[in-house]
Amino acid sequence: MHTEEKHNDIDELISLYISGTLDEPSFARLKQWSLESEVNRVYVRNRLEVWFSSGVSGDGASFNKNEAFDLFRQRIAKAEEKQKQVRRFSWKVLYRVAAVILILLLPLGAYWQGKETVKHTFADMTVEAPLGARTKLHLPDGTLVWLNAGSKIVYSQGFGVDDRKLSLEGEGYFEVMRNEKVPFEVKTKEVNLKVLGTKFNFRNYPDDAEVTVNLLEGKVALHNEIRPMQELYLVPNERMVLDKLTGKMTKSHVKAENASVWINDELFFDEELLEDIAKKLMRSYDVEIEVADSLKNKRFYGSFKIMGNTIDEVLQTIASTNRMKYRHEDEKYILY
Template identity: 30%
Template structure:
C-alpha cells in the first residue's frame, strides 16, 4: 500500500465508520508530512458532508425495521453505499487532484444535485446535456482537461453527450465505467447491491468493469445492459426501449425488473419507504408502464399481477407474501 493509498483509506474510514485513536494519529501524521494532504482532506470532507449530511432517522421507520428484522434497508448497506460513494469520489479527486490544487488550471469541481421527487436538466461545460432523476447527482471537474471527460454518477441520469472523438466521455458508477464518444443513453445506478441498467438509444458505448476480470462489452442502439456489482457480470438484451428516459415525463417504464429494483424507483419518486419482508417476493419480475399513477395504485396493480400482499403504514408500505 502506497502512502497515498493509506491516506485515502484513512479518509474513507473517517467519513464512514470513524477512526480509532491509532488511526487518527496516523492520518494526522500523514498530513503533517505533506501540507497538500491537509488541504485535500478538507476538500473531500466538505464534499462528502455536503452530499451526505448526518440525518436523524424517522422513529416509526426505525421501529418498524427493528421489529421486522429488515436487511433490505440495513445500516450495513448504507455504510457500504457510503464507502462506494467515497471511493468513487476519491478516484475522481485523485485523478484531478493536480488540477484542483493548482489555481492556474482554472478548473472547478462541480456538483449537480437533484432533490427528492424532482427532475433536473444541466448542461456541462462541453455542451453535454444531462437530465437527473430524483435523488441523483453527478460530479465533474470542469472544464474538461486531458484525454477524457470524466464524471461520477450516483442515481439515475439520461445523457446526450456532445461528440468529441479526441476526448471520450466516461461515466463512472460503482465498479463500472461507461465510455462514449457522442451518443444518447440512460444509466440507473441507485444502490450498490442492485443491478445497474444502461439503455442505449443512439451511438455506441463501451462498458468496462472495474473489477479483477475487467470485462469489456460494446453496446449497440436498442440494447439494454444489466450489470451486477456483486457478481461482476454484464448481461445485454435486445429490446424495445421506447422513448428515451420516459421518467422525464412522469412515466415509469419497467422491463423485466425485480420488485427490489422497482421499490427503489418508487421510493425515490414518491418519497416513501417501501419494505419487502420476503426475498422471494422481492425477486418477482415485471414488465409494465405507468403514467402519472399514484403510488398505492401502482403497488396494488403489481400485487394483483403476481399475488403478494401489502400493508400501508405511517412509515411507508410493507410488502410481504400472502
C-alpha cells in the same frame, strides 16, 4: 467610476459576451480592461467560470447556452484561420468558455501558462436531483443530462478542457455532444462507460442490486470494475445488466427508449426486480417501502404516469397481478 460600478459594467459585458450579443467595440473594451492588471484578468476568468458552470448569467442579461456555444466555435474558427501560419500554436475547438476567454484576452506567449492556471484552479461541481423530482442541465461541452430523483453527478469545472469525465450516483439520461478528440466518460464504482457522442440511459444507485445501461444511439464501451473481462460494447437498442454481487455482465436486445421515459414523468418496469421497483417508487414519490424477502427476486413489467397516479394506485395495479400484496402501516408501505 467606483470599483463596484466598474465591475457591474464589466459583468454586463461578460454576460453579453456569453449570450452572443456583445458588439466588437464592447469586446475590445472588455479585452482592454482585462489586460490592465492581473486582478482584472482573474476577475474575468472567475466570473466566466461561475456563470458558465451554473448555467445562468448576470442580472439584466439573458443567457442562452446554445448561442454562447455557437459563438464560441465561430470565434475560435476565425482565430484559427488567422493563426494558421503559427505552427507552434494550436487551439482545441471545444475548450470551455473560461479557457476561450484566456485565449482571446492573453498575449499568445502567455496562453499556455494561462491554460494551466485555469486547469489547476477548477473545483468540482456537484449537481443533484432531490427525492420526488428530476433535474435537467447542460454540461459545459453542450451535453444534455437528465438526473432522476435521488441522483447526482460530479465533474470538474475544467470539464471539456482536457477530458470529459464525470462520476454518477443514481440514474442519468445523457445526450452526449460528439467530440472524437475528447471521449466522454461516466465513472461509477462497478462500471465505467466511454463514448464519443451518443444517447444512453445509465442507472447505478448505490442500493440497487444491478447496474443497467440502455443505448439509444451511437456506441458505448463498458469496463467492468468488479471482475476482469474484455470491454463490452453496446449498439443501439441493446442493454447491459451487471450483477453487483457476482460481477457478471450480460447484454440483451431491448427497446432502449423505454429506459428513459422517466424524463417525461413516467415509470417503466421491464422485468425488473421488485426490490429495485420499490426503490424507484420511493425515490419518485418520496415514501418508504419495505419488501418481504420472499418477493425480492420477483420481476415485474409495467408502465405508469407519475403525475396523476398516487403511490397507492401504482401499488394496487402491481398487486392486481396476484403476485404480491401490500399494506400501509406506521407511515410505511409493506409489500408481501
